[in-house]
Amino acid sequence: MHIRHLSLTNFRNYGRLELDLPLGPILLHGDNAQGKTNLLEAIYYLATTRSPHADQDAQLINWIAAQSEEPIVVCRLVADVAAAAEKRQIEMRLIQEVNLSGRNGGRTFRREALVNRRKVRLMDLLGKLQVVQFLPEDMQLVTGPPGNRRRYMDITLCQIDPIYCRQLSQYNKILEQRNALLRRLAEGRGKRDVLPIFTEKLIKLGSEIFRRRAMFLANLARETHRIHYEELTEGKETVRLGYLPRLQENGGRRADELIALEQLGEWLQSHVDDADAVQARFEQALAAALPTDMVRCTTSVGPHRDDWRFWINGRNLASYGSRGQQRSAILALKLAEIHWMTKISNETPVLLLDEVVAELDEHRRALLLTYIKELHQALLTATDPGMFTKDFLRQATTMAVENGRVIPDKI
């Protein structure tokens, strides 16, 4: 799929942008702080309803507009998307209203999503524009905290699988209810016979999430391994993704725990079609954890504590891998993600590459560029277009980004 037209109002440093986007690779170049990253962020936000950079969505509203005296400020993102079978328009609105009564600091913030000009739930926007994003920060997937890796799984899966997305959101609500109930019980309020109700729902939804993640990671692992082995290291190194489902309480020596969780991950991957077995296992784990959970007033097992990990030649990539090895693994993962999305949805995703090309050596850069040629559309940024080969620049559309304006280069 590809974006035919992008329109931004009051988004970051774009007061107003109307931009036609062609097929093929698009190179956005320009000095620092001109709006290259912001443009990719807008596209990613439309696809996922999340920003990779802002801690709060209100930060996305153009600050001059946000600080104006206007009673209502709307930041609007609209994309005309051409998918294989249909054309669609998707839109997000971030709305800031000043309420004079002065509650909440006098400002309220809300979001709206539209598909073909009809309001939908935010969740229903996911999948309407599919993207794969690759940022320098993605190295954090190897070394960062588990939350990063869960978020990556969730955002990627939600773009492809609306049922997963729905189940995940219900799971989180039930989890919140169950934890609140555990707190009430600890305080001597509430009734114990309500607990099974929330526990059973948690088991149903949670085991679906376990199964879908196990399937996803198995698919992604296979392709990541292939690309890494065949195309990046000429058969010298093997990379493996290990799922670490939180189907067992945290405890014991870290190394032993990792082995146990890894085994559970393998067990899950061989039982992805056996919903009953997964449910029974999750039920067992919850029951075993209940005494400590009652004391801590929280649910210590379940997909909300999942993790996964890279292994390089049988060792933990985060602790033993060199920077170069980590970079290759992430590149292989991203290329595998493109492959997986294309296979499942019969659509090629739009690829968003912010700066990463500059960080790759020649061999890896060349590989990435061959993948880009297979896609309908890819947006790349660089401060210096000189790092691209003449051949690539001939095929790409280049555009200059200057202070919140985008000017296609003359050919």
Added chain:
Amino acid sequence: MATNVLPRPVQRLIDEFARLPGIGPKSAARLTFYLLRAADDQAFDLSDALRELKERTRFCSVCFNITEEDPCLVCEDLGRDRTLLCVVEEPLDVVAIERSRAYHGLYHVLHGAISPVEGVGPEDLRIAELVERVQKGNFKEIILATNPTLEGESTALYLQRRLAGLNIRLTRLARGLPVGGDLEYTDEITLGRALEGRQEFKE
């Protein structure tokens, strides 16, 4: 410091309005000044209505719907099917079901749904009263008509456990397609539920 130039009764009414849900200080002031300028009758009618609301209504001691007489008109109506009971979250749900004219049994109003996050447990709802009423009564079927939200579903599940073993048919409202809806534009969850709740096709 600025002196408050509003006479005390005006400020008092503004403050009272502002305590209501969904009404901010601005709307509270607007309503107050509207009433100040309106004919005396309108303001007195409102104040009578408020007084009557509290003095003349109570909860029905059988079904816990709001009522003027206890037991309420529905509970007293001998023309209704007394073997059929419909359990709902709120009094407004009774109004909605009555409007459908498709139901002729009795009601039981829970006054909420189980939600630990909001501090609502079964003990805060009219559930014990429901169980007792069902044990004593002659019901053949109980329709668990709580909302199709997570809280409503959990409440229905909880009621099902509490009422199981009484040998009474328990049913849940079918969650179907909206009338005038188009299959193509129905989201997969609604469609999935409509499929689960499908029924024999009879003439």
